[in-house]
Amino acid sequence: MDPGPRAGPRPLAWFSFDIWRDRAAAVVQSTPVVHARLPFLPGSNTLYIGIIVPLIIAAVTFVVFRSTRWGYEVDMIGGNPRAAAFAGIRVTRRIVVVMLISGAIAGLSGMLHLAGPAQRLNASISNNYGLSGFIVAALAGSSVVGVVAGSIFIAVLLHAGITLQSDGLSVFVVAAVYGLVLLGIAVGEVAARYRVVRAGAGAVEPARTG
DSSP: OOOSGGGSSOHHHHIIIIITOOTTOSSOOSOOOOSOOOOBOTTOSSOBGGGHHHHHHHHHHHHHHHHOHHHHHHHHHHHOHHHHHHTTOOHHHHHHHHHHHHHHHHHHHHHHHIIIIIOSOOTTSSOSHHHHHHHHHHHHTTOHHHHHHHHHHHHHHHHHHHHHHHTTOOTHHHHHHHHHHHHHHHHHHHHTTOOOOOTTTTOOOOOOOO
């Protein structure tokens, strides 16, 4: 049995190493170069125009959650599904719709990445983006603005790690920073539930009788 990447369970590895593999390239194990390419931003030779799409999605999401009933119901389900069901909201339907929208956004982001900097489909095209998305979500909480700010932070961190790796530094440094960020978030979540109280500040003198 071939123990190579074809035996792997990941669909991306299957596509890039098997049915969509570039047969003309003996070394590069990926699909052929995508010919449909996104243009660069005006005045830039590094940023593709696809970077505008996430900003538009963030703006639309902000308006939906701030100004529509549907957004309010989804926000309520995220806070307390039982209370939302008690209020008459169709929790299961809303969850399925949110999952479908999230999948569509993920597919759109993959298309933008493939038609932009990636150019080829291979098994490593999603460079731990799932972990990065988890960290962004943890940093942002329920804030759309926080999602944008957290995404920029993680993107800068990832780009810095790639640059440092080209200079001979281990790529695990970025993973260590990711771990520190997650640890800081976890400590902050726990610490937010408590407050420092001076010893004896809450003591009440018993009332005197007689």
